[in-house]
Amino acid sequence: MSGYLSATLAILCINLIFAYGIFVTAAAGQINLGGAGFQAIGAYGTAWLSASAGLPVSFSIPAATLIAALIGFLISFPVLRTRGVYMVLATFAFGEVVAGFLLRSPVFGGAMGMVVPAHIELPAIIVSAVVVTLLTFYLMATRLGLAMRSLNDDEEAAIVMGVNVRAVQVAAFTIGGAFCGLSGALYAHNFAFVEAQYFNSLLSIYVLLFVLIGGAQTAWGPLVGSLFFTLLPELLRIGGSARYVVFGVAIVLMMMLRPEGIVTRDLLRRLSPRQLFNRRPASGSAPRD
Amino acid sequence: MNTLPGLARSRAALSAPAVIAAVIVILVLLGIAIGGQVIARQVVSGLMLGAIYMTVAVAFTLTIGVLNFLNFTIPTLFMLTGMVAWGLVARGYLAFAGGWAWLAGLAAGVTVAVVASLLVERFTFRYMKMKHGDATEHAIPLVSSLGFLLIFENLVLMTMGSDSQRFAVPFKADIHIFGLVIGVPQLASFALTIIVVAGLTFILRSTKIGRALRTIAENPDTASLLGVDVGRVVPIVFILTGLLSGVAGALFTVNYGDVSPFMGDNVGTKAIAAMVLGGIGSIWGAIIGGLVVGLAETLSIQFFGGDSVQITVWGLVLIIIILRPKGLFGAAPIGKGKM
Numbered sequence A: 001m002s003g004y005l006s007a008t009l010a011i012l013c014i015n016l017i018f019a020y021g022i023f024v025t026a027a028a029g030q031i032n033l034g035g036a037g038f039q040a041i042g043a044y045g046t047a048w049l050s051a052s053a054g055l056p057v058s059f060s061i062p063a064a065t066l067i068a069a070l071i072g073f074l075i076s077f078p079v080l081r082t083r084g085v086y087m088v089l090a091t092f093a094f095g096e097v098v099a100g101f102l103l104r105s106p107v108f109g110g111a112m113g114m115v116v117p118a119h120i121e122l123p124a125i126i127v128s129a130v131v132v133t134l135l136t137f138y139l140m141a142t143r144l145g146l147a148m149r150s151l152n153d154d155e156e157a158a159i160v161m162g163v164n165v166r167a168v169q170v171a172a173f174t175i176g177g178a179f180c181g182l183s184g185a186l187y188a189h190n191f192a193f194v195e196a197q198y199f200n201s202l203l204s205i206y207v208l209l210f211v212l213i214g215g216a217q218t219a220w221g222p223l224v225g226s227l228f229f230t231l232l233p234e235l236l237r238i239g240g241s242a243r244y245v246v247f248g249v250a251i252v253l254m255m256m257l258r259p260e261g262i263v264t265r266d267l268l269r270r271l272s273p274r275q276l277f278n279r280r281p282a283s284g285s286a287p288r289d
Numbered sequence B: 001m002n003t004l005p006g007l008a009r010s011r012a013a014l015s016a017p018a019v020i021a022a023v024i025v026i027l028v029l030l031g032i033a034i035g036g037q038v039i040a041r042q043v044v045s046g047l048m049l050g051a052i053y054m055t056v057a058v059a060f061t062l063t064i065g066v067l068n069f070l071n072f073t074i075p076t077l078f079m080l081t082g083m084v085a086w087g088l089v090a091r092g093y094l095a096f097a098g099g100w101a102w103l104a105g106l107a108a109g110v111t112v113a114v115v116a117s118l119l120v121e122r123f124t125f126r127y128m129k130m131k132h133g134d135a136t137e138h139a140i141p142l143v144s145s146l147g148f149l150l151i152f153e154n155l156v157l158m159t160m161g162s163d164s165q166r167f168a169v170p171f172k173a174d175i176h177i178f179g180l181v182i183g184v185p186q187l188a189s190f191a192l193t194i195i196v197v198a199g200l201t202f203i204l205r206s207t208k209i210g211r212a213l214r215t216i217a218e219n220p221d222t223a224s225l226l227g228v229d230v231g232r233v234v235p236i237v238f239i240l241t242g243l244l245s246g247v248a249g250a251l252f253t254v255n256y257g258d259v260s261p262f263m264g265d266n267v268g269t270k271a272i273a274a275m276v277l278g279g280i281g282s283i284w285g286a287i288i289g290g291l292v293v294g295l296a297e298t299l300s301i302q303f304f305g306g307d308s309v310q311i312t313v314w315g316l317v318l319i320i321i322i323l324r325p326k327g328l329f330g331a332a333p334i335g336k337g338k339m
Helices: A003-027 A035-052 A057-079 A084-104 A122-141 A144-154 A153-161 A165-191 A202-213 A220-235 A242-255 A265-271 B006-067 B076-089 B097-130 B140-162 B184-206 B209-217 B221-226 B230-256 B261-280 B283-304 B308-323
Strands: B174-177 B180-183
Touching: A003 A035, A003 A122, A003 A144, A003 A165, A003 A202, A003 A220, A003 B006, A003 B308, A035 A057, A035 A084, A035 A165, A057 A084, A057 A165, A084 B261, A084 B308, A122 A144, A122 A165, A144 A153, A144 A165, A153 A202, A202 A220, A202 A242, A202 B140, A220 A242, A242 B097, A242 B140, B006 B076, B006 B184, B006 B209, B006 B230, B006 B261, B006 B283, B076 B097, B076 B140, B076 B230, B097 B230, B180 B184, B180 B221, B184 B209, B184 B221, B184 B230, B184 B283, B209 B221, B209 B230, B221 B230, B221 B283, B261 B283, B261 B308, B283 B308
Parallel strands: none
Antiparallel strands: B174 B180
């Protein structure tokens, strides 16, 4: 496998895990625009544990994931006091604070970043992405997943039906934090270097777009969104900045034509399982709702 | 009329310019008294920077207050003005204007920002309104505005490159007060900012359009029942947004003499912080918040070094959103905010 292809595949898998981290909260009706902050926690967590504390990768990655989950759990209580645009801004501010803190901390190398010597190969990343994908599909099929969906669709009806809103939202933030942290940890070990400037607000915006363009209704959404977002720029690579213009136009058009994202529950209902794995009819041949 | 916070606010707002002016004079005098000219110079440049932040913050707060829409294209409109002005002047399209080419360029830049802003309206709000009947309850305009951010920024990168460029303004006159050196462009821009924002406050408070905007902010459906042509009033929000971001971009360009495709990013995030500090949806909150953030930035660079701004400002924003969502100063929002 060529270096270019394996690097693209690695970033696709990392983006996919990252997108599922944002999806889990979005599926419960919360918009998290601080994804880069959680990813940075995972990346720097594993970087410090393996490079500075000398622990093996098999310990440092799970530990960094747990740290990100714990921070997701803790931050969810204050953040869940807010709604709508306020929540978007609160999570955005969280991401900025994390990046600013890492930039200022000498322990984490400050603006110089950190070198991560322990390398993990592509197969491990692919396995992680597959596991996270299957886990999310399973999660969406459980009672918790159903409760998350109900919160997204109609919060008041969910409360009437006895859904414990706070518990479900906290769980979504914790799981989301864990996934984002895991994607950061894999990023750190695969690219062998982390710097705070990489985990900026644009990254948070991009990953939120993966989920919203793909569709936040079903677990297929982030998969399609990550593929679309990671592969489209690669396919359009010829044009330099022009590809991002095309990309922006695609986003605007997508919001006009399919505001619930590429993959919706309605779309899945209209497709037979066999066609589903083709993933093709999503592009526009399906009737609009 | 207490159901319209904007109206209830009108009497208190009259004294606000005087209060702000007094606070500014006190700050400068205090700076000279305590730390001598070094501090006073930082206070002055902080206020100049704050005036830019404040104009952009007002643009943000206006779209959120009226349309419940966090418009991510605002930093790009800011940048478009500077880059279009530079591009037109540098390529000699404005040679006919002679010594006033820089001014013609900036005017063209502001026009482009307004047109771009209307383009965003056409493909987000008007389309949503046609298709779903209401656009203020969805996350869709927010996502679309992120798309437009990519489009505008990369169009500029394609046509004018990614380098930072010099934008020369032909006057260098300085005024000396109390041993402080204040540039005429800086002073003029500060005055112009105050005029623009005061004009906006006047429009919102005392004109028919302002009343229509405040009615939409309360509830778009009720507004159309009451005879407000929502489809014709909403574009005005976008024109004002383009105008405010454009004027801020033009002033920034004149003051600092530099333009780059990324000049809006830092200003945009600082303006969002300023808006949150002052209370989302409140015009006067955005004004005070902008000045506070500008001052905090220059003073914390003076005392703690460059990178500390990000943690201080955003940490404060996070705490304020969570503990006191209506902002530090608790000024009334344009509408109820629908949150």
